[in-house]
Amino acid sequence: MGLLDRLSGLLGLKKKEVHVLCLGLDNSGKTTIINKLKPSNAQSQDIVPTIGFSIEKFKSSSLSFTVFDMSGQGRYRNLWEHYYKEGQAIIFVIDSSDRLRMVVAKEELDTLLNHPDIKHRRIPILFFANKMDLRDAVTSVKVSQLLCLENIKDKPWHICASDAIKGEGLQEGVDWLQDQIQAVKT
Amino acid sequence: MAAASSSDSDGGRAESSEANSKWLDAHYDPMANIHTFSACLALADLHGDGEYKLVVGDLGPGGQQPRLKVFKGPTVLSESPLPALPAAAATFLMEQHEPRTPALALASGPCVYVYKNLRPYFKFSLPDLPPNPLEQDLWNQAKEDRIDPLTLKEMLEGIREKAEVPLSVQSLRFLQLELRDMEAFVNQHKSKPIRRQTVITTMATLKKNLADEDAVSCLVLGTENKELLVLDPGAFTILAQMSLPSVPVFLEVSGQFDVEFRLAAACRNGNIYMLRRDSKRPKYCIELSAQPVGLVRVHKILVVGSNQDSLHGFTHKGKKLWTVPMPAAILTMNLLEQQSRGLQAVMAGLANGEVRIYHDKALLNVIRTPDAVTSLCFGRYGREDNTLIMTTRGGGLLIKILKRTAVFVEGGGEAGPPPAQAMKLNVPRKTRLYVDQTLREREAGTAMHRAFQADLYLLRLRAARAYVQALESSLSPVSATAREPLKLHAVVQGLGPTFKLTLHLQNVSAARPIVGLRVCFLYNEVLYALPRAFFKVPMLVPGLSYPLETFVESLSDKGISDIIKVLVLREGQSAPLLSAHINMPVSEGLAAA
Ligand SMILES: Nc1nc2c(ncn2[C@@H]2O[C@H](COP(=O)(O)OP(=O)(O)O)[C@@H](O)[C@H]2O)c(=O)[nH]1
Ligand SMILES: [Mg+2]
Numbered sequence: 001m002g003l004l005d006r007l008s009g010l011l012g013l014k015k016k017e018v019h020v021l022c023l024g025l026d027n028s029g030k031t032t033i034i035n036k037l038k039p040s041n042a043q044s045q046d047i048v049p050t051i052g053f054s055i056e057k058f059k060s061s062s063l064s065f066t067v068f069d070m071s072g073q074g075r076y077r078n079l080w081e082h083y084y085k086e087g088q089a090i091i092f093v094i095d096s097s098d099r100l101r102m103v104v105a106k107e108e109l110d111t112l113l114n115h116p117d118i119k120h121r122r123i124p125i126l127f128f129a130n131k132m133d134l135r136d137a138v139t140s141v142k143v144s145q146l147l148c149l150e151n152i153k154d155k156p157w158h159i160c161a162s163d164a165i166k167g168e169g170l171q172e173g174v175d176w177l178q179d180q181i182q183a184v185k186t
Numbered sequence: 187m188a189a190a191s192s193s194d195s196d197g198g199r200a201e202s203s204e205a206n207s208k209w210l211d212a213h214y215d216p217m218a219n220i221h222t223f224s225a226c227l228a229l230a231d232l233h234g235d236g237e238y239k240l241v242v243g244d245l246g247p248g249g250q251q252p253r254l255k256v257f258k259g260p261t262v263l264s265e266s267p268l269p270a271l272p273a274a275a276a277t278f279l280m281e282q283h284e285p286r287t288p289a290l291a292l293a294s295g296p297c298v299y300v301y302k303n304l305r306p307y308f309k310f311s312l313p314d315l316p317p318n319p320l321e322q323d324l325w326n327q328a329k330e331d332r333i334d335p336l337t338l339k340e341m342l343e344g345i346r347e348k349a350e351v352p353l354s355v356q357s358l359r360f361l362q363l364e365l366r367d368m369e370a371f372v373n374q375h376k377s378k379p380i381r382r383q384t385v386i387t388t389m390a391t392l393k394k395n396l397a398d399e400d401a402v403s404c405l406v407l408g409t410e411n412k413e414l415l416v417l418d419p420g421a422f423t424i425l426a427q428m429s430l431p432s433v434p435v436f437l438e439v440s441g442q443f444d445v446e447f448r449l450a451a452a453c454r455n456g457n458i459y460m461l462r463r464d465s466k467r468p469k470y471c472i473e474l475s476a477q478p479v480g481l482v483r484v485h486k487i488l489v490v491g492s493n494q495d496s497l498h499g500f501t502h503k504g505k506k507l508w509t510v511p512m513p514a515a516i517l518t519m520n521l522l523e524q525q526s527r528g529l530q531a532v533m534a535g536l537a538n539g540e541v542r543i544y545h546d547k548a549l550l551n552v553i554r555t556p557d558a559v560t561s562l563c564f565g566r567y568g569r570e571d572n573t574l575i576m577t578t579r580g581g582g583l584l585i586k587i588l589k590r591t592a593v594f595v596e597g598g599g600e601a602g603p604p605p606a607q608a609m610k611l612n613v614p615r616k617t618r619l620y621v622d623q624t625l626r627e628r629e630a631g632t633a634m635h636r637a638f639q640a641d642l643y644l645l646r647l648r649a650a651r652a653y654v655q656a657l658e659s660s661l662s663p664v665s666a667t668a669r670e671p672l673k674l675h676a677v678v679q680g681l682g683p684t685f686k687l688t689l690h691l692q693n694v695s696a697a698r699p700i701v702g703l704r705v706c707f708l709y710n711e712v713l714y715a716l717p718r719a720f721f722k723v724p725m726l727v728p729g730l731s732y733p734l735e736t737f738v739e740s741l742s743d744k745g746i747s748d749i750i751k752v753l754v755l756r757e758g759q760s761a762p763l764l765s766a767h768i769n770m771p772v773s774e775g776l777a778a779a
Pocket of ligand 1: 024025026027028029030031032033130131132133134162163164165166
């Protein structure tokens with residue numbers, strides 16, 4: 001039984017689907033995290049290796065996940081921004097060991113937060129400071145400093161250090177997200 | 187991660203704030219202790235793990251401790267000492283088969299050190315040059331103890347002065363020694379054969395036979411011996427050798443070795459020589475009249491930086507396209523290639539702490555750095571495509587990442603020449619005939635002018651003669667004789683067959699009336715009939731125009747017309763005072779029945 005089954009089961013949201021966007025730079029660990037969260041019986045809906053960007057989608061009982069790399073030079077940006085509207089929660093994954101690209105992750109986060117489909121919604125954001133097991137990794141506190149998370153005032157957010165390969169830290173994050181979605185639903 | 191301490195702006199506009207800068211400040215370490223130039227920087231996925239590393243051939247502080255450094259992200263991954271100062275670094279694929287991890291080549295002294303997976307793999311040495319026979323002879327004598335070190339020194343110095351074939355390193359080192367060390371040096375080295383080797387000044391890579399991004403490449407070396415060598419990618423044998431009139435310092439290479447390629451070599455004599463696949467010697471030459479400080483090929487244009495603080499654009503045939511002045515001395519140059527947008531531009535690090543980015547003549551962007559940039563390169567680093575790496579005069583390392591949404595636009599540049607000036611006029615091509623004529627004009631200009639003048643005088647003479655003749659025979663409608671100044675003009679009216687012919691006769695003298703004039707018509711009597719062919723003119727009062735009318739009957743019905751001559755005569759004189767020819771119109775009416 002995957003973590004998600006518990007999440008959706010506890011919420012009692014069997015009827016209505018909750019759409020979760022899982023975003024972050026390429027190589028941050030999104031696929032690894034989602035695979036850990038995925039129940040064994042979940043069908044990977046489509047992995048679309050479209051030119052320029054790829055989207056992974058899958059559904060589990062009552063949650064649908066859309067995962068994509070925020071990579072590339074803008075030409076396909078409007079394609080993925082198209083999914084912002086239907087997202088009800090965001091998981092933003094950061095590679096804590098990629099010091100050089102921390103500025104790029106911040107830039108992408110800022111662009112996301114300023115997008116008209118996200119800006120004025122109280123949508124919960126869960127940050128995974130992933131790859132904490134690596135020697136070069138900075139702490140989750142340092143990651144939140146570098147990304148200036150304290151500036152996010154109008155949305156609930158939470159950051160967890162994680163090791164997606166071992167699955168460490170994922171539970172804590174999912175628990176928090178669960179509370180947030182429930183708060184919105186009730 | 188260091189605080190952001192540099193800024194950039196589009197050309198000319200006020201320094202832009204952090205928010206609308208095109209660059210993200212990824213890293214700045216003013217104490218990175220890197221001392222190098224652009225030729226010694228290379229970016230490559232050396233381990234084949236998708237994480238691109240930075241290779242630095244470091245001269246060391248004051249050029250004292252040359253080292254090979256490899257960076258991963260902001261930190262040094264490995265460091266190893268080099269036997270001599272590095273001249274250039276390059277990464278290239280040696281062979282087709284997997285794993286396709288690029289090898290690293292570092293040129294230093296007379297050797298190229300090749301590393302695979304960052305482990306030493308091969309050392310290529312430039313071939314020996316023939317030693318000076320006199321020098322050889324001296325050392326042979328020293329070997330047999332027939333010459334003492336002091337004489338040896340004097341003789342070698344003599345050779346050095348003349349220096350047709352330069353001395354070997356061994357002799358040069360010997361000449362530097364103190365007197366007391368000489369004996370030992372001679373004893374130690376006398377039995378070794380003397381070797382003369384040149385050193386590598388520059389290095390580039392050239393695709394072997396495929397144009398692909400990741401195709402196997404040859405190394406191209408420029409040497410102090412004024413030569414260019416192309417090496418085989420796997421065997422490191424010399425595939426081609428070309429000689430230059432001067433020592434190459436910068437190289438630009440395009441094409442494929444097996445198909446067709448072009449080499450451009452900027453040399454110490456201030457010239458840039460261009461060579462093709464089959465040329466053993468330069469095909470074209472650009473004379474800079476200044477020292478080159480950088481050479482970058484942007485698409486088909488060669489951009490050269492000169493020590494007169496300007497960038498020049500040339501075609502691959504050496505035709506100059508443009509010149510852009512820089513606000514300060516150029517310290518280093520390199521290519522910026524943004525593959526996702528197909529943009530190629532030139533980056534120039536200036537002594538005033540600016541890095542300027544140009545697309546042809548257009549300034550795209552200015553980056554202001556805390557210290558003057560002495561080396562820079564742009565490309566994929568770590569996992570980010572458009573990363574700019576700069577090292578500074580003080581040994582600092584600056585890494586900037588181009589924003590994913592950033593677009594370079596032209597025209598934000600400083601006030602320059604108006605765009606109309608750069609517009610090409612549609613001038614038609616010069617024809618062969620035009621060229622021939624121009625050449626002939628240039629060669630035979632004087633003769634042509636003389637012929638023209640002679641013809642002009644002849645024409646004038648003929649005109650004057652005709653005029654005189656007309657006057658003499660009073661063939662003109664204006665009489666110029668002093669006694670009878672007359673003017674005549676005639677009007678023909680009607681459609682035919684009957685016309686009315688009116689002569690207007692005027693006395694143009696100031697006061698004297700004219701009397702005793704006759705008018706006579708001469709005509710073909712088959713064609714025309716006039717009631718009076720000869721009549722008297724009344725007295726002509728000065729100034730008035732007298733209309734003298736007569737009818738003319740056209741007799742022919744064949745549509746023929748003829749001339750009727752009018753003569754004005756003085757009574758008793760046979761020569762007319764004046765005459766006129768009247769061109770009669772064709773009769774359009776029916777002939778008189
Ligand atoms: N050491 C370590 N490696 C991780 C971790 N999470 C992911 N990776 C590795 O990072 C690489 C990229 O992961 P992936 O999930 O494909 O990233 P995505 O591009 O965001 O989907 C893979 O080689 C993973 O094995 C982690 O927490 N620790
Ligand atoms: Mg993925």
